[in-house]
Amino acid sequence: MKQWLFRLSFKQRIWVSFAILTAAAVAVTGWASHAISSRIVEKNALQLRQDTINKSAQVLDEKLKKIVLSILSLKMSDPYQDMLRDTTSGDASHYYARLTALQPMLAQLKFIDNFIQSILITTPIGDFYPTTYSRLSENAFRDTEMYRQAKALNRSVWMPGHEDALFYGREQVISLVVDGSGSQYLSDVYIVVNIKVRDLQNLIDSEISHSKGYYLIDRNGDDVLGDGSALPGNGRPDSSFLSLFEQKRQGDFNYENGEGTYLVNYAGLDMGEDWVLYDMQSKKVVLQQVEAIKWATMVAIGGAVLLVLLLSNGLTNLLLRPLRRLQQLMKRVEHNDLNVRYESDYRDEVSQVGMRFNLMLEEIKKLIEQVRRGEEEKRRTEIKALSAQMEPHFLYNTLNTIHCKSLLGNIDDANEMILALASLFQLSLNQGKDILSLRDELTHVKYYLTLQQMCYEDRFDYRIEVEDESLLDYAIPKLTLQPLAENAILHGFKDIEEGGLIRIAIARFEGEQAMRVVVEDNGAGMEGAFPIKTPGGLHSGYALQNIKDRLRLFNGKEAQIHFTSKPGCGCRVEFDIALRKEDSTNDSDRSDDSIAI
Incomplete structure (x- = not known):
């Protein structure tokens, strides 16, 4: 019944409403007359x-x-x-x-x-x-x-x-x-x-x-x-x-x-x-005599409904004429014609809606221009903010690793790590750019993994696989891979002494319009489809949500990150990145034009 009512047009609903209201009014009146008469007759008969x-x-x-x-x-x-x-x-x-x-x-x-x-x-x-x-x-x-x-x-x-x-x-x-x-x-x-x-x-x-x-x-x-x-x-x-x-x-x-x-x-x-x-x-x-009232009421209901059905059609057409005209204008707006305007000599509710419709079109034209200029600026600002949020997290964990080396007395290793960290930060700053080429991002994560190997000797190894060398020239948000590698080391390998492996694989996907990035390890893994929130871990404030938000801004649509893990079988993180050249992506850092992401 509800679905049938929703399928009716507004004209049909008005038509049906007239019939229902008329029938209900006559029915209630007849029922009340019948009920009152029945009670009176019954009371008199009993008395x-x-x-x-x-x-x-x-x-x-x-x-x-x-x-x-x-x-x-x-x-x-x-x-x-x-x-x-x-x-x-x-x-x-x-x-x-x-x-x-x-x-x-x-x-x-x-x-x-x-x-x-x-x-x-x-x-x-x-x-x-x-x-x-x-x-x-x-x-x-x-x-x-x-x-x-x-x-x-x-x-x-x-x-x-x-x-x-x-x-x-x-x-x-x-x-x-x-x-x-x-x-x-x-x-x-x-x-x-x-x-x-x-x-x-x-x-x-x-x-x-x-x-x-x-x-x-x-x-x-x-x-x-x-x-x-x-x-x-x-x-x-x-x-x-x-x-x-x-x-x-x-x-x-x-x-x-x-x-x-x-x-x-x-x-x-x-x-x-x-x-x-x-x-x-x-x-x-x-109550036999009272039954005549009931039948008379039923006849009256039938006659009233029939009369309403005959008259309501013309009345409905007359009432809906201004609304139909407004509907036609809205259909033209659907086809991007923002120059239409509603005109009427009446000052009723529909005319007031039409006037508001005209004002709305004017405002829409202004807002479209404002949104067009502001949307890309907003995306550029969000990317910078999210990247800035990631860097203190990475710096804390890296300096903690160097501190551990110093405490162990490995001064030469600590010096070497400091030099590696300086090179890593030099690459990370990237002249203020928040979008790097895949080549620079892989170099960045290599520096990081090298530093961690020096801290956790013989605990793990890593392998980076790129299916197509031409992918190295495409852009990727800065600090996308390093937090995933960090999570594998701190959580996946925390209970093992040797034999760990981190694999980073990159390949074309979906008709060469995107590349698929996979980061997996053979560490301890965890129960469930998503990692448990732990202080300082991948999912503790920056983590997957941070990466997901940055990918959404970069791809221009909602990003999907697939995380799978089983106890004792390691973890696997998989996501797609749209194929964009680094130069076109970072043009906005040198001019006021819109950023194309």
């Missing part, structure tokens, strides 16, 4: 459904409380108290009399609350129930799960939707099991009230008539109404879903499953076993 679910939970609570109060009134009636006294004494002789006496009370309970499907009072002396219902005698209450839970919890128990196993008909009921002992503290006396699931469903439907997504569950996630489902698709709530109901008594949250995202409203009931009534509505359905 409306929460009010409905709260009202439904309240109605359901009141209905269940009414049934509980009816059971309490039954427990306080005289026929029920008479039955408890017989149960306490274990007297079953009045069973039928007590059963007959309870019939009006049981019928009255069913008449007052038609949600009650059946009532069973189970005692050790027998079961009491409305005689209008047929009891399934083979199913004893003590064998049911209801009895086991009531016995274990020792309190009233609400049983979720199940099939009635105590009476014929086997309807789906919700059962309330109440301790029926009253103040007598009897064991195994229970009142079982079966409530019709169908009537509870109808009650909830009447309150949430517009929804088919309500559920009534207990704290374990089981469906209280008994149809076996507590989530869309007959799923079962997991622990993370149920934990959301524990945060507040009532509220709402978003729930996602494999079928989509749902808006959930819930309200807890006071009755039941921590029962929760909740309602789920598909978020997609709720």
Whole structure:
């Protein structure tokens, strides 16, 4: 993407920018409208459904409380108290009399609350129930799960939707099991009230008539109404879903499953076993009307981009006309036409750039002349400075060698070395010239090596090889070879007593336009491609960088010096020097003309 953008012209980038900015502005506006509308619709839907679910939970609570109060009134009636006294004494002789006496009370309970499907009072002396219902005698209450839970919890128990196993008909009921002992503290006396699931469903439907997504569950996630489902698709709530109901008594949250995202409203009931009534509505359905805004936004984006593409081309051409004219002038300058000038009647930014362009051309013409005169003078000065920097270094090491001879008592050798050093310096001064012929540079290094041989007797020998004698007349920067020979002696041969060899080889290179110089020794060598910086060594302040800089100035381009070395195999320094005659190179020392290097 980045490379594609770089390949575009400025006109195309402006064109694309118009389209992107327009599309982005319309898209952001549409997205913001869609997002705000979605949040408002979702918030209103949740609030409306929460009010409905709260009202439904309240109605359901009141209905269940009414049934509980009816059971309490039954427990306080005289026929029920008479039955408890017989149960306490274990007297079953009045069973039928007590059963007959309870019939009006049981019928009255069913008449007052038609949600009650059946009532069973189970005692050790027998079961009491409305005689209008047929009891399934083979199913004893003590064998049911209801009895086991009531016995274990020792309190009233609400049983979720199940099939009635105590009476014929086997309807789906919700059962309330109440301790029926009253103040007598009897064991195994229970009142079982079966409530019709169908009537509870109808009650909830009447309150949430517009929804088919309500559920009534207990704290374990089981469906209280008994149809076996507590989530869309007959799923079962997991622990993370149920934990959301524990945060507040009532509220709402978003729930996602494999079928989509749902808006959930819930309200807890006071009755039941921590029962929760909740309602789920598909978020997609709720926001269906808002989708129209999204499609309208997409159509607007497409139309706006198309309009911008049609209009931006002409606008871009108009804006870029002065810039194209300036571009044409710059192309002429590329072909060394410095006499062109930009002219415009406008005073905009492009015109200001054009005026600066005109001033720049004037300055360039002046600077070209200044650079032309000053560049060569600068090169000549740098060569002199670098040569002056090299000489004190060489003098220090040579005088140190003569000093060593004097200390050893070799006065004749010291005198001879002093005479050789005088000849060497006479050649080195070279009438102030910083560029010597190769012949003089080789003579110079011979004097130096002769001096060092007299200091380090039998330690090394040297060999100078020139492939073509005509090369001796070509120029070379002064003190180019001597530091390389010095390095071989001081570092390569410092740990040997004899057998050292320094070889200096010179040959033509690259179509006879340059000569290649090689200085190598068979000394100790070193690890790595470059010498280690050590005080006083080849790479310690003057060294290779000094030689490299002087060669760069001499050749007129970046110089390459190749240094190779291996421990125990010696060192090899190799570089190229452009072929220039000594006389033409040193003309600048006698006149103010430019030096040709």
